[in-house]
Structure formats: structure tokens, C-alpha cells
Amino acid sequence: MPIGDTTLPNVPEETILLRPIGLVSTWFPEKRATPRQPGICASSQGKLTLYNSVFTNPEHALEGLECFSHMWILFYFHKNDSTHVRAKVSPPRLNGARTGVFGTRSPHRPSPIGLSLVSIDKIDGATVYFSGVDMVDGTPVIDIKPFIPQYDNPVHYESPDSTTVPSSRLMDGREAENETPASASAGHTDSVGTVLSLGNSMDRSSLRVESRIGEREAPDGEEEISSPSTATASISVQSERTSVSPSTQVRVPSWITQPPVSKLSVTFTDRAKAQLEEISCISGTVESPLVSIKNVLQEDPRSVYLRERWGNQFYTFLICNLHVSCKFNDCDHTVAVFQVKSAGKLCECGQPEWQCSVHGTSC
Numbered sequence: 131m132p133i134g135d136t137t138l139p140n141v142p143e144e145t146i147l148l149r150p151i152g153l154v155s156t157w158f159p160e161k162r163a164t165p166r167q168p169g170i171c172a173s174s175q176g177k178l179t180l181y182n183s184v185f186t187n188p189e190h191a192l193e194g195l196e197c198f199s200h201m202w203i204l205f206y207f208h209k210n211d212s213t214h215v216r217a218k219v220s221p222p223r224l225n226g227a228r229t230g231v232f233g234t235r236s237p238h239r240p241s242p243i244g245l246s247l248v249s250i251d252k253i254d255g256a257t258v259y260f261s262g263v264d265m266v267d268g269t270p271v272i273d274i275k276p277f278i279p280q281y282d283n284p285v286h287y288e289s290p291d292s293t294t295v296p297s298s299r300l301m302d303g304r305e306a307e308n309e310t311p312a313s314a315s316a317g318h319t320d321s322v323g324t325v326l327s328l329g330n331s332m333d334r335s336s337l338r339v340e341s342r343i344g345e346r347e348a349p350d351g352e353e354e355i356s357s358p359s360t361a362t363a364s365i366s367v368q369s370e371r372t373s374v375s376p377s378t379q380v381r382v383p384s385w386i387t388q389p390p391v392s393k394l395s396v397t398f399t400d401r402a403k404a405q406l407e408e409i410s411c412i413s414g415t416v417e418s419p420l421v422s423i424k425n426v427l428q429e430d431p432r433s434v435y436l437r438e439r440w441g442n443q444f445y446t447f448l449i450c451n452l453h454v455s456c457k458f459n460d461c462d463h464t465v466a467v468f469q470v471k472s473a474g475k476l477c478e479c480g481q482p483e484w485q486c487s488v489h490g491t492s493c
């Protein structure tokens with residue numbers, strides 16, 4: 131087909147049918163307070179169970195995936211309320227500024243497909259257990275693919291032994307082997323012109339971070355009127371290795387590296403702590419939910435609309451078997467958890483009862 135010809139043969143403009151391969155189970159029954167990217171709750175676990183209908187033996191399709199530490203999940207934003215998609219969205223971390231939907235990771239897009247990089251914990255039959263969750267419970271999965279830094283990372287280079295590239299931090303905060311410097315750039319940012327060493331002796335790569343005004347990712351797609359941001363920044367990945375070509379420069383806007391909104395400080399009242407401890411006696415799983423609650427709240431899960439319209443408001447959400455109530459204080463960038471109630475027991479299999487379809491109410 132000639133370049134520029136926008137008509138594709140045999141692909142009707144509005145009807146590409148895709149078949150989900152399975153569903154994910156996560157701790158987040160609602161969109162509200164679901165982490166905006168997998169790295170926010172890097173240790174929060176989810177699982178993907180393949181449908182029997184896709185393959186007669188779905189576990190066969192997973193053979194070989196266990197050799198990889200991470201995988202991409204492509205999923206369908208099935209809980210989007212509106213079918214009306216706008217060209218510009220207001221990501222919460224852009225603090226009200228609008229930007230083009232394709233310049234964001236907003237769920238509100240013409241083809242509502244999500245893309246998350248997660249860490250593979252275990253594969254058991256037709257189920258993949260993973261860490262790093264930004265999906266609502268029950269989200270349909272369209273596809274999964276192994277994460278291959280040699281393919282997926284623009285800073286591709288040949289290492290001397292061709293398989294060993296330096297270990298460094300991935301976006302989900304875990305250590306991973308076979309990772310190249312660019313994906314390690316998140317979280318290693320500094321002010322204008324700072325050169326950051328990745329600290330590995332093998333490739334001696336360094337990051338030059340040139341950023342001006344700060345903003346950051348994590349859109350929720352809400353449309354609100356506000357002044358557009360003109361902030362720009364670039365991250366140049368520089369390497370002393372000769373095999374790295376100029377095309378390895380990676381650029382992101384400064385709202386990824388330096389958000390205009392600060393992280394919140396999360397506190398628990400004594401009452402909330404006591405309630406958590408009490409629930410922990412029942413479920414025995416409080417430590418991770420506690421960490422997850424903190425991680426969710428410090429990133430401010432509210433939409434810009436909620437934040438601007440309702441200011442220092444009470445906010446409640448569900449996480450695992452917990453119903454959490456808190457209060458934001460936007461003046462001092464704090465959020466206090468004042469109540470944690472049980473939102474149902476945990477099933478004997480360790481999942482919240484609302485989530486367990488196998489055991490249901492019998493346990």
C-alpha cells in the first residue's frame with residue numbers, strides 16, 4: 131500500500147472485533163483509587179486467568195512465558211462511563227491543564243485499550259500471577275506479551291556477552307535483569323542539566339535531565355477548563371558506549387519527571403491503626419493493604435474535578451477487603467486515614483469474598 135493511503139483493505143473503519151483472552155482479578159473493585167500506573171502499587175498483586183474458550187488448553191499458550199520476568203498486559207477499559215471521547219483531556223497530575231489524549235495514558239481514548247508492564251510472579255496452569263496493578267477487578271484482557279528490553283526499549287545496544295545487560299530498576303520499582311538504561315530513567319530525575327549516573331559499571335551510561343517546569347503523568351481523562359501547559363523537558367540518555375546511536379535519545383515532557391503536584395503525606399489516626407490491626411487479626415493480610423493504601427493516597431487518587439470542586443473533602447474507597455475513609459488537606463498536602471472498616475471477609479483462598487467466584491459465599 132502506498133504511504134499516505136489511509137484506506138486499509140478489508141478493515142472496516144469502525145469494526146475491529148477483538149476477543150478477550152481472560153480476566154484479571156485485582157484488589158480494586160472500582161475505578162476510584164485504582165492506582166494510575168503499575169509502579170504506584172508495585173507490590174500489589176493481581177492474576178490473569180485465561181478463558182478456556184480461547185484455547186482448548188489455555189495453559190499451553192503460556193508455555194515459555196515463565197522465562198520472562200515481566201510482561202505487557204493489553205486490556206480493555208470496560209468501566210469507562212462515557213462513550214464520548216474528547217481530543218483533549220486533563221490528567222490529574224497535570225493539575226488541571228489540558229493536553230491531547232494521545233499525549234497521555236488516559237483511559238478515555240477512542241480505542242479504550244490500556245497497556246501495563248507488570249512483573250510475573252508465578253504461572254500456574256492457565257493463570258498468571260503478577261505484581262503491579264492499575265486495573266479494576268474484572269478487567270478484560272485483550273493480549274499479553276513478554277517484556278523484552280532488547281525490543282521494547284529504544285536504548286537498544288549490544289552488550290559484550292549479548293545477553294547480559296546491567297541490572298537496574300524497572301518502572302515498577304523492582305530489580306530486574308536484562309534491563310537497559312532508558313527504562314531505568316523514571317525516578318532518577320533531577321533539575322536542569324543534572325547528569326545522573328545509573329551507577330552500573332558495565333555500560334557507564336548516564337542520564338542528562340533537562341527539565342524546566344514540572345508536571346507529571348497519571349491521567350484520568352476528565353475534561354476541565356484550565357490553561358494549557360507549555361512546559362517541556364527532555365531526558366537525553368547519554369552513554370559512553372559507542373554502539374549507542376543518536377536515535378537512543380529518549381524524550382518525555384517534564385510533567386512526567388517533575389509534576390506540578392506534590393506527593394501527599396499520608397497519616398493514619400490511632401483509631402484507624404487500631405481498626406487495621408483488628409482486621410489484620412481476622413484476615414492476616416494487613417501489611418500489604420496498609421502499604422497499598424499509603425501508595426494509593428500519596429499519589430492523590432482524586433480527579434482534578436474532585437480536587438478543585440470539593441477541596442479538603444472526605445474520600446472513601448475500597449481496597450481488597452477494606453473500606454477506607456480519609457480526609458484530604460490540600461493546604462498542607464496531607465491526607466489522614468481516619469477509618470478502616472472491613473468490607474467483607476477474606477475467602478479461605480485469600481481473596482476478598484466479593485472477588486472469589488470459586489468459593490463464593492460458602493467460605
Ligand SMILES: C[S@@+](CC[C@H](N)C(=O)[O-])C[C@H]1O[C@@H](n2cnc3c(N)ncnc32)[C@H](O)[C@@H]1O
Nearest residue numbers: 164165166207208209210235244245265266269
Ligand atoms: C491511567 S490508566 C493507565 C493504564 C495503563 N497503564 C496505560 O497506561 O494504558 C489507569 C487508570 O484507569 C482506570 N481503569 C483501570 N481499569 C479500568 C477499567 N477496566 N475500565 C475503566 N477504567 C479503568 C483506573 O482509574 C486507573 O487508575
